[in-house]
Amino acid sequence: METIDLVATATQILELLSDQGISGKSLHAYTHTGIGCVIRHFQAKGILCAAPEMLDAFLLEQREFFDQGAFSVWKWRLLRRGCELLKHCAEKGSVDLPPLSPWMPALRRPRQSIWKDTPTPEQLADLDNIYALVWRTNSAMLELGLTDATVGHYRNEGLAIILNRHYESGTDRFSGEILDQIVAEKRIQYEYGQIGRGSYQNLRKAAYWIQEMHQTGHITLAKVPNWGQRELVEPFNSLLREFCTHTKQSESMAETTRNVARSAIRRFLFEMEDHGFRSLADFTLINVNGCVTSFAAHYAGGLGSAIFSVRLFLRFLFERNLTITDLSQSLPELMATRKMFHEGFTEDELEYLLEHPDRTTAIGKRDYAMMVLAAQSGLRACDIVRLELGSIDWRAREIRLVQHKTGEPLSLPLEAESGNAIADYILNGRPDSALPNIFLCHTGVIRPLDARSASGVVSKHMKLAGIPAKRRAFHALRRTFGTRLLQNEVSFELIQQLLGHRDMDSMKLYLSIDEQGLKQCALPLLSHRKAGG
Template sequence: IWSFIGRFLYLCLFAWLLLVLISASLSEFCTRTGQSESMAETSLNVARSAIRRFLFEMEDHGFRSLADFTQMNVNGCVTSFASHYAGGLGAAIYSVRVFLHFLFEDGVTDIDLSLSLPELVATRKMFREGFTESELEHLLEHPDRFTAIGKRDYAMMVLAAQSGLRACDVVRLKLDSIDWRTREIRLVQHKTGEPLSLPLEAESGNAIADYILHGRPDSTHPNIFLCHTGVIRPLDARSASGVVSKHMKLVGIPAKHRAFHALRRTFGTRLLQNEVSFELIQQLLGHRDMDSMKLYLSIDEQGLKQCALPLLSYGRVGN
């Protein structure tokens, strides 16, 4: 019994030391990657989660040291690791590949294990719809604009519907982000780090002004949109998405994987349907490249119908 207990304690100590070593390597990787700014903060958080899942998979396969890992072992772990991802597998494998290359450059592993992972992964694309005109109308009519929270919710949703801004950018808007004289919104996009200037529609401007003047709590926070419950603080992107989901549920609009970002898709699709040029849509949505436009092309039903080839009639030989 004492021999068994001693061996168990030894394995626990060994596993703990391994966990400390791996955690230190992962922490160092995240620190250096963040300092190099090669990944946005949100992408780095996704990468950290994927790498941790891969390391747990490695442990489940019985490996207690990265030094014992081979390229064949990596493939086996990744095969099991991939089963946890219904989507986003390409980003997860990319994160693991970058981490394994980091370990090689840092001298933790003798061989570059990243070479065993593919550079390209065939990912499943899910083309999610925006809102129909009727759904959007009902959604924007629902907030009670006689209350402070209703003014805030309406201003956020109508702004997103008329500007195509992401939730993370809407909640980060500052009081000085809007030039009321020129009717422009100026910001630096959180996702891309690129500056963006957009026209401010009259309805959006009036809604924001109504909230600032008659609904927004007195606060020294520079953010326009604030949380009204508990400690007064700026909203985050998850809370903004929750606002849209709440009103969708109360109005009776089916979810269909839609939330705040569906307002952005609605905006982009509407621009396409009005025959706005791809270059202008790219600028308004703040996309870095034209490939991002494929999503909006795929959900523009009317545009796709125009691309359909007619059925060719044919006659028999000799007719």
């Protein structure tokens, strides 16, 4: 469509509107205002046929008059719809015009919809155009296999909010500052309980993916890092990285232990920075001791583990001749530990929990199989999500694996209920995939579950089943298993083997939460007697 015959097209529009039964009042408004003003404007210039771009320019000119108060919003809406009707009817011969998008005064054009409007070639060519970035991010999520429902959450609670904030700020250019501002505001709302964790996470992930799309031209479904996370100064950052590499290569720490240690050492080094230290040359025994005092205030529990991690780090520096003095000597050797004993599930709670998954669905089959396996085997979440199809000897009814936390091999009997649940999931619910892992993610790209997702499975069904949280999640199934063994008078040595504990001291936790067993150990009260009686 090069040009539009204005009079002929206007006549066709009015006839079609009349055939549809539009009221005489509305027809009069289109004839004399909506379309009539457009025709009179171009006829005054001797133009009988106008290109669509000319109608757009006319509309922008009229918008300026409207913003100056030259006429009412009623006339503006009629003029805008009249121009769109002329273009639509000339192209399609119809007056079935969809609802018009809201007008954005700051950008002098209609608002585009992520759901239905493809960016213009000019927008796609501009790598900083926020609408094109948001549209590309939305398309990339669908291409990576996320479901429409999942993409809808990210779009409604993330992409749309980010896009609107840019427009409200009067810009259609990507702004890292606006992105940081939105995430910071949503974080505060989440911390004050004004929005849920899911809404905050959807916004944070959407912001990260837009930023990633802007920087690389694509997005990944890897774990999203903490937004605005503080970074250590050099050389502290390099030293911590070197320490982590050393513990990994020497296999002196399991991955989970190394992550906990890294977090504690980072916090300690931040304390050193906050006290004004920027290099190893500034470290002294007194300085380290003072920083540890401040550092300890961040730990309501687990301080002993944190101090142990810092001690290892300081010894590492001394052994590498990076410090003249062994600064670990300034740390206390013994600490009063604070133990947090988390409950398992009662028999009734466990029954409610296992009854809740809908086993007619694939995800329900998976969730049930994971939970019943944890309850009957005591396996950790990190080991269950790493179970492979070859980990189960179906003939011998055994599970064989190498524990992720300890690196030790473990063989466990496979209970009939657990085996049937796993088999039902593999045969009737598990996605068709060449991945060796038994339990897979069913949303987006098919991939193995991680331990955090497994914990989320238990938390979800606890909430839906109305079971109080009480600081319980996936690991509570392991505690339930260990406590039940203890209550059935299974020997400590066998419980230690079944749970895969290296140290017998780990059994103290189950002694502490075996309420009935503790009651049997209680000493009777002495009767009150008079002196000399």
